[in-house]
Amino acid sequence: MKPPPPPGNPFLKIFFWKRFWRIYPPYFIALVVFYYLMLRHLETRTSAGNFWLHLLLIHNFDIDAFFGINPAFWSLAVEMQFYLLFPLVLMLRQKVGMKSAFWFFAAVSLVCRITALFLQDWSQPPSQCLWYFTLTLFVDWLLGAWLAEKWLAGQRLLGASPGKALALGILAVALTWNKITAVFLGFTAFSLWYATLMELYLFSTKPFGRWEKTIVPVGLCSYSIYLWHQPLLGRVLHWLHNFGLPQTPIANLAVLPVDVLVMIILGFVSYKLVELPSINLGKRLYKKMKRRMPRKITIQVP
Numbered sequence: 001m002k003p004p005p006p007p008g009n010p011f012l013k014i015f016f017w018k019r020f021w022r023i024y025p026p027y028f029i030a031l032v033v034f035y036y037l038m039l040r041h042l043e044t045r046t047s048a049g050n051f052w053l054h055l056l057l058i059h060n061f062d063i064d065a066f067f068g069i070n071p072a073f074w075s076l077a078v079e080m081q082f083y084l085l086f087p088l089v090l091m092l093r094q095k096v097g098m099k100s101a102f103w104f105f106a107a108v109s110l111v112c113r114i115t116a117l118f119l120q121d122w123s124q125p126p127s128q129c130l131w132y133f134t135l136t137l138f139v140d141w142l143l144g145a146w147l148a149e150k151w152l153a154g155q156r157l158l159g160a161s162p163g164k165a166l167a168l169g170i171l172a173v174a175l176t177w178n179k180i181t182a183v184f185l186g187f188t189a190f191s192l193w194y195a196t197l198m199e200l201y202l203f204s205t206k207p208f209g210r211w212e213k214t215i216v217p218v219g220l221c222s223y224s225i226y227l228w229h230q231p232l233l234g235r236v237l238h239w240l241h242n243f244g245l246p247q248t249p250i251a252n253l254a255v256l257p258v259d260v261l262v263m264i265i266l267g268f269v270s271y272k273l274v275e276l277p278s279i280n281l282g283k284r285l286y287k288k289m290k291r292r293m294p295r296k297i298t299i300q301v302p
Contacts, residue, residue, distance in 0.1 A: 015083075017286060022278070022282070023080070025278035026223070026224060026270065031054050031070070031073070035054075050062075050065045051069070053065045057077040058077060059073070060077040060078055060081075061129060063128065063129050066128045070230060074128065082138055085134075092104060102139070105138050105139045105142055109137070109139040112133055113136060116133070131183040131187075143192065144191075144198075147198060151199075156199060156203065158195060165193065171193075172189035172192075218267075221275070223275065224266075224267040224268070224270035224271040224274070226267075228266050228270060237255070240255055240258070
């Protein structure tokens with residue numbers, strides 16, 4: 001497989017451009033909405049500093065801001081920081097190959113985890129800033145990138161089999177039973193299990209089934225669903241309780257399909273009204289800039 005362009009290539013400019021318009025504007029709108037809602041409810045009021053940390057996507061470095069406005073937003077900060085590390089991955093890949101680049105970041109992650117073992121106060125709950133640190137989790141993101149590269153080349157990375165997937169799933173669940181093993185290896189164990197399932201699915205020769213075709217629209221608006229699902233899932237349950245739903249686990253489980261359906265509808269609306277217009281705006285702006293670029297550095301947008 002032909003290696004990707006080196007970091008100085010316009011490829012990276014297009015990558016960052018497309019990622020920004022795909023992710024940030026919908027995130028910004030969701031951030032403003034949730035921050036406004038928190039200001040309206042004094043019992044959950046948050047600071048302006050918290051908002052600015054979220055705006056700059058560095059709230060994962062502050063324990064008070066980590067889950068401060070919307071608990072789901074922590075991963076977007078880490079994801080954007082992963083993208084900033086991406087040029088380094090490409091540089092290492094050019095020089096030593098993807099396998100060596102992966103193991104380099106795996107070693108970095110191990111050092112971060114061992115350091116966190118000593119910094120963690122084990123009389124307290126695990127610190128998100130320590131265990132969800134960017135360099136700690138980057139190896140999990142890189143595993144997915146390596147899997148995708150192998151798949152594009154028609155090769156397997158993990159030698160996935162149903163038995164291996166089952167064993168990894170059991171191992172991942174078992175690691176969650178202990179606080180130390182859960183934070184030290186749990187996230188990566190689930191990442192490895194999920195990557196194994198993905199490889200099984202990607203190399204499956206079965207045609208798409210009816211259920212797979214049915215959930216394609218859900219997949220298209222999955223990012224918007226992610227932006228809005230938390231804490232609105234809890235709010236929907238709260239509204240249902242106000243209308244007389246018993247506050248019992250069985251009742252909550254019974255209305256879970258309604259809860260999920262509301263989130264899917266909201267995600268679809270957000271996808272159509274915010275996400276797609278943002279992507280299209282990015283394309284239009286790129287075309288305008290491309291006409292002004294010197295001919296020697298223009299590239300085609302996929």
